[in-house]
Amino acid sequence: MSVYRLADVNIAYCPQSATVAALLKPHETDGAVDLTLSITPSMIEAEAVLLPDASNVVWELASLLRSLQTQLLPRDRLVLHASCIVLGGKAYAFLAPSGVGKTTHARLWEQRLPDTARILNGDRLLVHVTADGARAYGNPWRGKEGFGYVGDAPLGGLFFLTRANRSSCEPLSAIEALPYLLRATSFPPDAASRLCVLSLLERLTAATPLFRLYATPSVDAVDAVLNAIGGTL
Numbered sequence: 260m261s262v263y264r265l266a267d268v269n270i271a272y273c274p275q276s277a278t279v280a281a282l283l284k285p286h287e288t289d290g291a292v293d294l295t296l297s298i299t300p301s302m303i304e305a306e307a308v309l310l311p312d313a314s315n316v317v318w319e320l321a322s323l324l325r326s327l328q329t330q331l332l333p334r335d336r337l338v339l340h341a342s343c344i345v346l347g348g349k350a351y352a353f354l355a356p357s358g359v360g361k362t363t364h365a366r367l368w369e370q371r372l373p374d375t376a377r378i379l380n381g382d383r384l385l386v387h388v389t390a391d392g393a394r395a396y397g398n399p400w401r402g403k404e405g406f407g408y409v410g411d412a413p414l415g416g417l418f419f420l421t422r423a424n425r426s427s428c429e430p431l432s433a434i435e436a437l438p439y440l441l442r443a444t445s446f447p448p449d450a451a452s453r454l455c456v457l458s459l460l461e462r463l464t465a466a467t468p469l470f471r472l473y474a475t476p477s478v479d480a481v482d483a484v485l486n487a488i489g490g491t492l
Contacts, residue, residue: 260295264288265327266336266385266396267411271295272323278316279323282399285409294330298322324383324400329447332455337386337463340443341417342406343379343395344368349415350395351484352384353472354443359420362404363476371478381406386414388459392466416468416488423473426480428487431471433464440464 260273263286271292274280298319306318306325313321328338341352342361346368353361361382368376379395382402387394393414401407419431419439440460446453470487474480 262288262290262292264290265398266331266387266394268331268334268336269293270327270330272297275319276316279319282320286399293334296323296326296330298326302326320400325445328445329452331385332447332452332459335388335459337388337444337456337459339384339386339440340382340445341384342381342402343384344376345379345410345412346372346376348412350379350412351416351418351488352386352395352414353418353420354439355420356442359422360474360476361420362402362406364420364472364474364480365406367476367478367481371481377408378406379408379410379412386463388462388466393463414467416470417463418470418472418484420472420474423475425473426475426477426483427473428470428483430487431469433461433469435471436464436469 260271262269262271263283265286269288269290269292274283275298302322303318306321310317339352339354341354342365343350343352344365353364355361365378365381369378380397380401381404383398383400385396385398394411395414396411397407397409419436444456446456472484
């Protein structure tokens with residue numbers, strides 16, 4: 260069993276496949292264990308029902324992520340379905356349903372600002388909600404493209420992405436943002452954990468700038484975000 264550091268939590272886990280072990284390897288640490296995760300055959304079977312055309316590797320990763328997000332909740336950490344870039348020392352996350360263009364948008368940042376913007380994670384984002392704000396972390400769940408790196412940064416904004424014919428970006432209130440966040444968060448089965456998720460989302464929206472991003476698949480969308488956050492090229 261190895262120990263992996265994810266969102267500043269040391270997690271003991273024994274990978275069931277060489278592929279999963281390789282994905283976790285960059286996060287390996289020799290620090291003391293904070294929690295231990297294990298994946299049972301019944302958990303794999305449940306994922307196989309949800310994803311019948313996937314592989315054992317995908318089922319293991321899905322099981323691990325589902326278990327991880329439940330175990331991290333008491334430690335004030337969430338898993339969001341989002342891509343994320345880092346620019347100027349801050350992380351900016353882009354949330355949308357699968358297929359809308361989160362990864363495409365993240366790649367536009369590296370195209371528009373190749374010397375300063377970098378994709379922290381391409382598909383899932385670990386977020387630690389603290390008294391001083393929130394922090395975003397790269398992790399092994401990077402999407403099929405594998406975009407991301409081992410790193411973290413304070414979360415500077417959440418952008419809820421919608422396809423459009425013209426790029427623009429406007430602020431959102433916490434109430435307006437909540438439905439988008441609920442769709443980007445997986446809810447655990449028990450009531451206590453669900454209440455914990457809602458509490459963390461409330462704190463997250465209170466601490467983080469929120470925006471609706473109408474985006475074309477072009478660098479114009481990057482400029483719209485930069486204008487909204489007061490960024491400079």
